Amino acid sequence: MADIYWQPVNNPKGSGGHGHGRMAKAFQLMGLKGSTDTSVFYIHSDLESSDLSLHGDAVHLKSTGKNNYHALVARQQQDDIHRLAIRYIYNNGRPVNTSPSELLALNLGGLQIIPSPLPREHWKYKSKSLYRFQVTFEGKPLAEHGLLATTRFGSNEILHTDQSGFIELVIPEDFPEIIPLKRATPPGEIQLFSSYSSEGQVYEASLTAAYHPSDSSWKSVSLGALVVLIGLIFGFYINRKLPEHNRRKAK
Amino acid sequence: MMWLKNLTVVRRFVQLFMFVFLVYGSVVVGFYAADKISGALPSLSCAYDSMNADYCALIPLQHQMHHRLGPAVDSGDMMKLFMPLVTTLVTFLMMFVLLNKAFCGWICPLGFFQEVMQLIGQKLGLRKVDSLSHGAVDKVRPVKWLMLGGLVFGLPALTSLGFLSDEWGDPFCQICPSRIMTTLFTGSDEQLFVDTSTPSYMVLSILGDFLFGLTIAMAMTLRQPFCRICPLLAMHALFRKIGLARLVKKGTSRCDKCGICAEACPMDIRELQTDHNAVEKAKDITLPDCTLCGRCVEFCPDKDVLQIRYLNVPVFSASPQYFKRRKKAQKEWDKVKLIGFNTDKTKVKP
Numbered sequence: 001m002a003d004i005y006w007q008p009v010n011n012p013k014g015s016g017g018h019g020h021g022r023m024a025k026a027f028q029l030m031g032l033k034g035s036t037d038t039s040v041f042y043i044h045s046d047l048e049s050s051d052l053s054l055h056g057d058a059v060h061l062k063s064t065g066k067n068n069y070h071a072l073v074a075r076q077q078q079d080d081i082h083r084l085a086i087r088y089i090y091n092n093g094r095p096v097n098t099s100p101s102e103l104l105a106l107n108l109g110g111l112q113i114i115p116s117p118l119p120r121e122h123w124k125y126k127s128k129s130l131y132r133f134q135v136t137f138e139g140k141p142l143a144e145h146g147l148l149a150t151t152r153f154g155s156n157e158i159l160h161t162d163q164s165g166f167i168e169l170v171i172p173e174d175f176p177e178i179i180p181l182k183r184a185t186p187p188g189e190i191q192l193f194s195s196y197s198s199e200g201q202v203y204e205a206s207l208t209a210a211y212h213p214s215d216s217s218w219k220s221v222s223l224g225a226l227v228v229l230i231g232l233i234f235g236f237y238i239n240r241k242l243p244e245h246n247r248r249k250a251k
Numbered sequence: 252m253m254w255l256k257n258l259t260v261v262r263r264f265v266q267l268f269m270f271v272f273l274v275y276g277s278v279v280v281g282f283y284a285a286d287k288i289s290g291a292l293p294s295l296s297c298a299y300d301s302m303n304a305d306y307c308a309l310i311p312l313q314h315q316m317h318h319r320l321g322p323a324v325d326s327g328d329m330m331k332l333f334m335p336l337v338t339t340l341v342t343f344l345m346m347f348v349l350l351n352k353a354f355c356g357w358i359c360p361l362g363f364f365q366e367v368m369q370l371i372g373q374k375l376g377l378r379k380v381d382s383l384s385h386g387a388v389d390k391v392r393p394v395k396w397l398m399l400g401g402l403v404f405g406l407p408a409l410t411s412l413g414f415l416s417d418e419w420g421d422p423f424c425q426i427c428p429s430r431i432m433t434t435l436f437t438g439s440d441e442q443l444f445v446d447t448s449t450p451s452y453m454v455l456s457i458l459g460d461f462l463f464g465l466t467i468a469m470a471m472t473l474r475q476p477f478c479r480i481c482p483l484l485a486m487h488a489l490f491r492k493i494g495l496a497r498l499v500k501k502g503t504s505r506c507d508k509c510g511i512c513a514e515a516c517p518m519d520i521r522e523l524q525t526d527h528n529a530v531e532k533a534k535d536i537t538l539p540d541c542t543l544c545g546r547c548v549e550f551c552p553d554k555d556v557l558q559i560r561y562l563n564v565p566v567f568s569a570s571p572q573y574f575k576r577r578k579k580a581q582k583e584w585d586k587v588k589l590i591g592f593n594t595d596k597t598k599v600k601p
Contacts, residue, residue, distance in 0.1 A: 121284040223445035231464020239472035
């Protein structure tokens, strides 16, 4: 795969683009072969856009002061190859009137991999969970099209879109070690790549995001159900003991 | 269309509609937090439900105390805390002014769920306890204030100031039965868990699960068990004087001996019977525990003694004709039993 893609810089414990992010974040554009013809821009949550410059292969993002998802986009054209790398980044700040669905609906031209949907505020991609993505070309869904899903820990899978351009992906639980506590395990990176040829031009697209271990390592649903059952039994016991009382005063 | 003449039936339809809208409404309003119609709804519409249309006011309040108080104290800039807090409270008030405490009796998904459980309990013939004793009611009433002060403001504030570990940042949500109930209704069991990662999370998750089971069981016998201790009831009580909807009473000397209104009240508000009797002018009796469900008005046999008013205009008033019709309908409804589980023949104590 020759695609370019974003990944966080030296941030093994960082949020990777999710969570309470007000601080500056740094991301590295991987797979870059020469920075010529590469443009990088940052689409804010209110759909304003600002140009960024690469320092080597990295960009440093300052807080925009705006809440919600932003899109970090890199576009590169070399001869007849058009490359697009996107990463959606959550920022905290003042509320904006635009929904992330409007950000996702932006047609950036060429081939795009679009989360459907992005995790909501305070939510994040987790292993063992199923997520949907859509592959589009010039804003139109690509049916029965191949997509490669890989992770930082070496898992990979080839998926094919359905008639509406969607793929469903269960993120693998491939962490070398899981610390049984929320936010304690450094996140992994899920990387989605796709390419498409049209009229002699090759389009490549990537989408990356952080993912975290499934809660199932430290949260037990069966134990939860057992405690609910105990609560139920205790409730029925109390019900039998509750004294009745006539609210009306005796005449 | 006889059912349209029965306020409880109308209310149940409104509750059902609001339940479906609040629990599954993301298909209408959108999926993301930014799409929700409000981030501070004055009823328990859970943010953990992935398909909801709205957020309960209690989650932002806890988060603001948890995430803003410590940094505000450290920096000396209290605006960091007050601005978001005021924004949440103003949003809450804007909606609360419109419907006042009717958010509890007409909108809240957990309130409706408990009423449905009560109906199921009744139809299964389980024991029915219509009222708690005065002593029991007096003991239960302060709990909602402790829930509001302790779980919504106190513990998140102590967490933010570094006195408690991070697990105590949103303790009310951790134990709220609505979190488990609404997510189960969307087909997800991810909120029904025991968290073994830390002792604090374990305690909170066990409490939450236990309270959920307890609420289901108790709602089958006793009316609205969780509503009686809900922190939103306390928050509503703080602001009830500014709501446009009110319950008013112009009591007569007969009220003291009647008391059907207090008996009908699912929240055991005995003051409905004892307060504002033999007065010249109708007085506001929207008491802290009132949910504006209107049952007291339905079951008041005297003309205009109890009224629900909106902007001081009567929208539903007690009347002898309605009372007779309603009482008959209730008797017919109570006769319908699917199974007769209850073998307890405890005598009613006067």
